[in-house]
Amino acid sequence: MKKLTTAIVMGSLMSTAAIADKWHMPTPYGDGNLPTQIAYGFAKDIQDATGGELEITVHSGGSLVKHTEIPRAVKTGQVQLGEVFLGILGNEHPVFKHDNIPFLATSFEDSKKLWEAAKPAVEKQLDQRGMKLLYAVAWPAQSLYTDMPVNQLSDLSGSKMRAYSPSTSRLADLMGTTPTTIQVPDIPQAFSTGIIQAMITSPSTGVDSQAWDYVNYYTDVKAWIPKNIVVVNKRAFRRLDKDVQSAILTAAEHAEKMGWEKVAERAASDKQKLIDNGMNVSDPSAKLISELQAIGNTMVDEWKAEDPKEVGAILDRYNP
Structure with missing residues (x-):
């Protein structure tokens, strides 16, 4: 039993x-x-x-x-x-x-x-x-981190910019920088060793990687979400x-x-943490925004050309 x-x-x-x-x-x-x-x-x-x-x-x-x-x-x-x-x-x-x-x-x-x-x-x-x-x-929204002040795209000429997707690689090209693939855990070392001098990412990623330890400037361009x-x-x-x-x-x-x-x-709250830790946080100049918006228009056109039917339908639903 x-x-x-x-x-x-x-x-x-x-x-x-x-x-x-x-x-x-x-x-x-x-x-x-x-x-x-x-x-x-x-x-x-x-x-x-x-x-x-x-x-x-x-x-x-x-x-x-x-x-x-x-x-x-x-x-x-x-x-x-x-x-x-x-x-x-x-x-x-x-x-x-x-x-x-x-x-x-x-x-x-x-x-x-x-x-x-x-x-x-x-x-x-x-x-x-x-x-x-x-x-x-x-x-x-994604904004610009750099080791120098940026008021126009020419200020970034010759820089290497972090890329993490096909679109961010293309953006880096159009900004006159060299796209360099860097994943989040490697960002601090990439900046500290000169592998990159710029990136566009969220304030949250900046806080998570303690951006104030390796970069000085955050320009709040709010490029995309x-x-x-x-x-x-x-x-x-x-x-x-x-x-x-x-x-x-x-x-x-x-x-x-x-x-x-x-x-x-x-x-x-994360943007405020960047400020509290001593980063130079500023709004973009009118010239920089104008230049970035022109790049955005170019990328929309290129995106639609990749698949006019599918992408065109998305844009039609987004902008009825």
Whole structure:
């Protein structure tokens, strides 16, 4: 009888273990960033809603999978879901570039409109790659960090600028600088060793990497508002019970809502931290803005030429 009871208990434990799913979610950014904090909340919401039936472990800061490898890891099922900066998919299809085009959408209101215009095309392309879109989180507007004051583009002539997506590489070219691919963890060393002298990124990335330790000037050009997206492997998602799928989609909806609500607040507080730590923070000159807007117009035209039908439809929905 004792052996039978033990067998029943062990069988019950094995059954419970079989029912509980443990998923892994790599993210590219550190715990201090808003998208990562949203990801932790997303995972907790799912665990709570499913009573522990699905547990998601968030691996932040590229600790499990490097940023550029996350889309492939999700697509091939190496991990079940992951977070990625949308713009790094730009080489796969032009629709992924929509939020990396300078001055196309520079306010959070316009960025939301652009996202709604682009979302159907993004979902279509992800679906063809074996992934399902769960949610998106916006970054604060991207601005210019330099080791010298910049009042016009000629001030940057000969500089090397950080690039992290196809669009930012093209932007660096058009600005008369040399694009140099640098991922977030390597930014401080890249500046300190002279590998780059400029970058365009968010105040949040500046705070996370303690920009005041390696660069002096922040020019608040507000060039564009990019996003991270969280995607799930379609096969892994389909294997889940319907109630678990529903819990994931509900948590995703909540995560996106929280992201849009909190990003403006985070943008203001992180910009103030740059000031508090001694950086020279200023608004751009009229000449610099004019030059950057002209580059933005060029990049919109080039973007549309890559796929007139798909990109044209996005622009039509964005500017009805």
